Amino acid sequence: MLSVKEAESIILNLAQSPDSQRDVETVDLLAASGRILAAPVTSSLDFPYWDNSAMDGYAVRFADVENCSAEKPAVLEVVEEIPAGYLPQITVQRGWAARIFTGAMMPDGADTVVMQEETRREGDRIFVLVAPEKPQAFVRHKGAFYQAETTLMDRGTAINAPEIAVLATAQCIKVPVYKRVRVAIFSTGDELVSPDKPLSPGKLVDSNQYALSVLLAQMGCEPIRLGIIPDREDALQKAIAQAVSTADVVLSTGGVSVGDYDYVEKILADLGGKIHIQAVAIKPGKPLTVAQFKRGETKSDVPISSSDCLYFGLPGNPVSALVCCWRFVVPALRKMSGLGPDAWGPEFVKARCNVELRSIGKRETYVWGKLHLVAGVWEFEPASGSQNSANLINLANTTGLAVLPAAETWIPPGEFVEVLKVTH
Ligand code: AMP
Ligand code: MG
Numbered sequence: 001m002l003s004v005k006e007a008e009s010i011i012l013n014l015a016q017s018p019d020s021q022r023d024v025e026t027v028d029l030l031a032a033s034g035r036i037l038a039a040p041v042t043s044s045l046d047f048p049y050w051d052n053s054a055m056d057g058y059a060v061r062f063a064d065v066e067n068c069s070a071e072k073p074a075v076l077e078v079v080e081e082i083p084a085g086y087l088p089q090i091t092v093q094r095g096w097a098a099r100i101f102t103g104a105m106m107p108d109g110a111d112t113v114v115m116q117e118e119t120r121r122e123g124d125r126i127f128v129l130v131a132p133e134k135p136q137a138f139v140r141h142k143g144a145f146y147q148a149e150t151t152l153m154d155r156g157t158a159i160n161a162p163e164i165a166v167l168a169t170a171q172c173i174k175v176p177v178y179k180r181v182r183v184a185i186f187s188t189g190d191e192l193v194s195p196d197k198p199l200s201p202g203k204l205v206d207s208n209q210y211a212l213s214v215l216l217a218q219m220g221c222e223p224i225r226l227g228i229i230p231d232r233e234d235a236l237q238k239a240i241a242q243a244v245s246t247a248d249v250v251l252s253t254g255g256v257s258v259g260d261y262d263y264v265e266k267i268l269a270d271l272g273g274k275i276h277i278q279a280v281a282i283k284p285g286k287p288l289t290v291a292q293f294k295r296g297e298t299k300s301d302v303p304i305s306s307s308d309c310l311y312f313g314l315p316g317n318p319v320s321a322l323v324c325c326w327r328f329v330v331p332a333l334r335k336m337s338g339l340g341p342d343a344w345g346p347e348f349v350k351a352r353c354n355v356e357l358r359s360i361g362k363r364e365t366y367v368w369g370k371l372h373l374v375a376g377v378w379e380f381e382p383a384s385g386s387q388n389s390a391n392l393i394n395l396a397n398t399t400g401l402a403v404l405p406a407a408e409t410w411i412p413p414g415e416f417v418e419v420l421k422v423t424h
Contacts, residue, residue, distance in 0.1 A: 043170030046143035059110035113138035184247035254316030284389035289313030351378035371400035
């Protein structure tokens, strides 16, 4: 059986970064939120756009004020008032000043701003009481923060509120982003009913499809929900063929164990998928199955549309399915979304656990619970109640998964353990 590390590396190799030509679309700035930049962005605008004042005060010529003091103030004539947003009309000459406010455009002729607090006003005249330290004092220069036509933002940047602010400022209103990764999701099992349907005896609600759709949507992927597929070979074959032909990634849950109705692996092989992973030494999540369908090589009626398709046959148990997603699927999707290796994750922190942690050994064991930062130290608190993969009720509020290495069966209270940060 593969170790978690081996499985991780196989999966990350199978997951391909998007193509910077084929997998790109241009969207409006607001629609770019949550997307990944597919090309470096430049702007034709400098920033600041023009020289402007960093203070409320007076725009002056440095030469007029460089030797002034409270005893020997420079006396200047105020020839214009320039509020923010106005184009100055007058070129400042020797002995002149323009009243100016923070952010307002510098007038021609002036090279320095003196603070209002260091002046005294009498009618149309000001007395400058303190000499500025140097020419250009309190002037924000055009292009000082960003020079037009240089790289404003790199490919691979995740676009959120701060990036939207930068792009808006630079008037980049059309943004090249990677296409969303299309992820088909379906659940397998004759026992399943959707949450809004009556529950007859022996049935079980399909929570996986809802949980996975939300996780994918939060990651900026495009979930394609294909519903609940019964445990019949023909129905499953049809669903898998359809999923593989329409999506970049497929997540199915259930049907990957060794039960009589667990057909997924056989069908994947029948359809021409190359099976790379059949089981992983992880608890929960052992039956994880991963296959790859190469473009043009599928045996389904419908050819795969654009790129290879990566198939994750996740275990049916809701906790196992989510743990496999957090540990293996999310990093693969981050890579496929266009993020750089630093952002693939998962992110681990060392956290102190004040209770003992136990496992049966042999498999790397993931214990779900909460991460807290206490006085600068991470602490991990396992979810109370049964840590059993069929119990999803205590999954609520999960923010971390503590990892017991495969060889360890017991970690005493107070020890530091690796905890995978669950991001939402
Ligand atoms: P399987 O791998 O198909 O044998 O599924 C293992 C167990 O997970 C089943 O016995 C169900 O209890 C549970 N299960 C399977 N699929 C789902 C689902 N979509 N939502 C919730 N529980 C599920
Ligand atoms: Mg099943």
